[in-house]
Amino acid sequence: MNTNTISLNRRSFLYGAGVALALPRLETFAAKTPNQQDTPKRFVSVYHPDGVGLPLKADPAWKDWSWFPRGGEHDFELTKVLDVLEPVRSEITIYSGLSHPAVRQVHGHSNADQYLTGAATGGHGPYKNSISLDQVIAAHTGEFTRHASLVMSTNGGIGGPRGAQTQSFNREGRPIPARNKPKQIFDMLFVTSGKDARAKLARSKSALDFLIGNTRSLGRELSKIDQQTLQQYLDAVRDTEVKLANAQKWIDAPVPDVDTTNLKLDADPKEARFYFETMYELIYLSFLSDSTRVATFQLGRENGEGPHDLLSKAVGLGNAHALTHAVKKPDGWKNLGTYNRYQVGEFGRFLQKLKETPEPTGQGNMLDNTFAMHGSASSSFHLSRNYPIISAGGKNLGFKNGRFLKFGKGNEDNQAGAGIVTDVGWRGKIEAEELPLSSLYLTVLHKLGVDAQSFGGITETLTKV
């Protein structure tokens, strides 16, 4: 089958390359040179499957290994799971009482798909998703960078419906394939060759020239009012031309030089520590070089075997998913907590690095201009409620950190659904009132300068954030 396409705009060739490009904006594109926008506004989301440890208060493990902090908005106390974040405490916000309403009674294993979308993806039968938060942002920031977004996961590809291996979904709700090989990601980001792309661009250019000629000659035979209608078509062609010109610029622009000392490009998830560090380093480098401003990274896949199941080897533990099932075994809560602690620790190191790097083209450090989040679509064992979410950074975007923000009602001590160990717990009655996570997402969109009326069907923002 022929794989040529009529045009090569950035979108199609980058889709081919496994990196999602922005939705084209509806309004006319202005031809921008790379990095012309003011200080970048960035977004990164890290997803981990299988939730976190949530023992009951009566359980001796509760004191140390319950994920949620204790105490109030400012005087909260981190347990052993999150205490690795103490050094960046003033840069983080921890949330409770947020979840996506549509799937609160769907098995947690089916729900990685909707973590960034808020869609009603259900538990069986026909499946439909919607655009993810990162892609809404990428639609706005994408025109300033070579890549609109960087989509990564440990397992790569798209996974299956209700078993996503990517956090990113396009405007039609179709999954965007995630990259999982550091070497390929690196090459795509920093060693792109534009030869093939150039030929395709030239072909598109000829097609557009033809279309403009054809439209003009039709226009001459139309009434004045119909010419105005046709003008819209011509504008659309022109906009596409501008985008092609933009794409041309990126192809011609040299790829940025980056410091590769911290990269182990041949690492794979079996060497979890190297792999994690390398993937985070790739996000860091792509931000530093302003190659993209939006990234998602999914650590594994809900349920089942796969490379991600080996990540917990980094802390000397058995398979990751099994840890959630073994919480009632000796040291069970501790083991799960230790693994979560490790994940969060890597996230913390990444935050630290952004914080230590002054913003290359603007105010403050890179973290100040980045909204970074870390979370899962289940808290307790397969239970899709009270998502454990941490966000960080974004001081220059209007985020105030160093807080523990509790939303909803009836679950102030995070005990609803705690201590579940059976595989039917996720069906349980909804006891506490939670707010839609999409309210946080809408807030994030606004602070990142995206003028959205709603996200995932939700129109309210969280004013506390």
Add this chain to the structure above:
Amino acid sequence: MKSSRVNTLRGTILLVLGSGCLLLAAEVDTNVLTLEEAKELGRLKSSYSRETNRDTRATHAIPKANLSHFQKSIGPILQRHCVACHGPDEPKAQLRVDKLNPDLLTGPDIERWREVYDVLSNSEMPPDDEPDYELADADRSNIIEWLGDELNKASLARRSDRQHSSFRRMTKYEYSYALQDLLGLPYTLADPLPSETASADGFKNSSQMLQMSAMQFELYRGIGLKALKSATVRGDRPEAVTYIISMQEEMEKGSAKKAELFNKEDKNYNKNRTRQHLFNKETGEGLRFSGGKWTPTADAVAGKTSVVSPVVLVLPKSNEFKLNLDRFLPDEGTMRVRIRVARTTMEADEYASLRLIFGAHTSNNANFSLVISERDIPVTAPADNPQFIHFDIPLSEIPRNPFRHLSTTFPRRDELLSIRNVSNAHNKTEPLSVVIDYIEISAPHYDQWPPRTHNAIFVESKNKCDEEKYGREVLTGFTERAWRRPVTSQEVDQLMALFAKYRPEFTNFEDAMLEVLATVLATPEFLYLTQRVSDNSANIPNTISEMELASRLSFFLWSSIPDDELLELARQGTLNESKVLKAQVRRMLADSRSDRFSHTFVQQWLGMDGLNSVIHVHDSSLKESLHEEPVAFFEEVLKSNSSVMNFIHSDYVMVNERLASHYKIPGVYGPHFRKVPISPQANRGGILSGAGVLTMNSDGRDSHPLKRGIWLLEHVLNDPPPPPPPNVPEVDLTDPKILNMTLKERISDHRRKPACISCHAKIDPWGIAFENYDALGAYRTQIRNEPVDATSLLFNKQELAGIDGLKRYLLTDRQDQFARAMVHKMTAYALGRPLSFSDRADIDSITRQFRKHGDRLGDLVNLIIGSELFHAK
């Protein structure tokens, strides 16, 4: 309840008795008439049938501003209550109410008047802290009503300022059909395109709504190329994978499983036979069996007919036969599923049909499945003479298991196909099941090689070896069909120039050519319905050409491009001849593509999209039937060329089994819609009392009189109420007083607010007349143990006694309005543009002819197509 101010339905009726020679004029209480008689009475009252020689163009003047009411009443109120702050002395908000020009139609102050309207209807002005200027409720309503009317008129006038044109781009659904018809593809590829929004008239094909953006433009190019690639092939015929499932073999394999074996003679046979099982008709032996895993059969040849086996799979109602096909289905091409099947019994009131479901279960909790067959295929053959049923499924267009190419075994790679028996079997003693003895699954399936779709583009030619000559042939043939007109040799030159640029980059002629053809599909000549100034074959100025007429016709009746016959007649210049045109309309309406007309027109005319966002219909077959009923009704009225007054009321319904059971009409079996006569006690007939419309205009728990009233005014009577003012107060359900009110009481309470009354008085009574129908459109006589009160009083003091009263009133007094609305709606749809003042005379003249000949729907299609309007630019 009946006060002297209430008008009962009275009218002068001409009773035609016997052979019609005796005419009696008398005053008759129309409440004693049947609705059919009311229909007759109303017809006679039509102004269109009486005023025959009126100059139609003079009847509808552009509305005039109502200045006298302003001078008499509104001006003095404003003077008293507003001018102190908004007058000559330091006017607040820089607003001088005393200086506003009261002529909204021609004056410059329409925006400021709109603000005045908003603040008054919100009760924001005069402010609470100015008790001296407090506005009495009656005064407030007076201003709001006058201003609302004037604003409405002004907006109409403004609309008429602009000439709307029928030059427009195709809608998404038209584009999809056009691609399918052009390329011969049986499925849509247009899904990625954004959906259109409907115009104020409710139509999605309205020129001013059809925008174009860079994103859309790129999608058109991408979809066009993908479609061209799907329609064409390269090289040799690909080897197909074929699965053969023979029930005889399965029985032989399974005979070892003693536990699941049983015999016809066994005591518990009755229990076993209602489960899915294999059955040997000769031996009476049975084996429980619900599916299995198969791999392709080497060297199998699909499409052959083997000997019918005595061993069959018995698939009872609602059972699914599950086939695990492992991971061998190709990524692309058509999958043909061929099933030899029959019915166990032949009772006329039972039916059975087959449906295909496809999915995967990749790991725990990661699964999906969905129906992939476009429609259920009925099984009609008797057990002793089974039939072959086949489904063709485009494998590239259905959700597949993304892991099917993995080299490891987890997540699971297999794909699951299920065959479901969709049936209404209800006979207890001899249950209807379907029996299957043979299944064949083959992909990619081709009827011929190269396929017809390929040959339609890359046509046979003696010049095939000469790329230059052959290229011109391919381009000319394709472009003329895509652009719906002859192309000039210069145009072909330009396309060939593009081809020449592309050619070196491709190894073969076809690939380079597809790139050029995709460009042809991205031109405005394909994407837009054009009307050229210079084309003037008919020599009448302002008239579209015959080629353009062919397109206008086909987009009206087929939602797609014209076929070769229409184009040929247009090329010959005979399409415009009245006889030819009529014959073509007849042919087009008889063609299956005209289903698109019934579906899209009805859906948009009645706003049936609203049903898609309804979440309280849990039974999907009911929901489908709700969507389908008005379409089936429309088709019945169209095919029988009967009166559109049947839409208001008819003595029959169009139902299938599901809907008939919803309507409590006995004796209707099967999924197809058919005409069923009903008595007045059924409380149905026409579209107003159709459950789809009523369900759509509910709030999910109960009826919603407001929605129903607005729907009636907008869609049926073409008299849309003005939009609600901003910040209308919500009905406060936390107030216990309000919470305890009945719905009707709540509405009248809400309506008492001065800001609301003027609009609601015009909407609510219409909706309250529907109160006998609940949130699913089921008929009821009680709500929460109270009798339903569905009587209401229209703003003109007309009493409506429930649905019967509503229909009666519309039929006796509003036939002209409805007929005109029908003409208006269908003409706007046919032209693909909003109508304005300049069209009113034409609409009037069509309506007159329409009414004169009995309001027949088929006539209306012909009247519109024969009208000057339809042939005008």
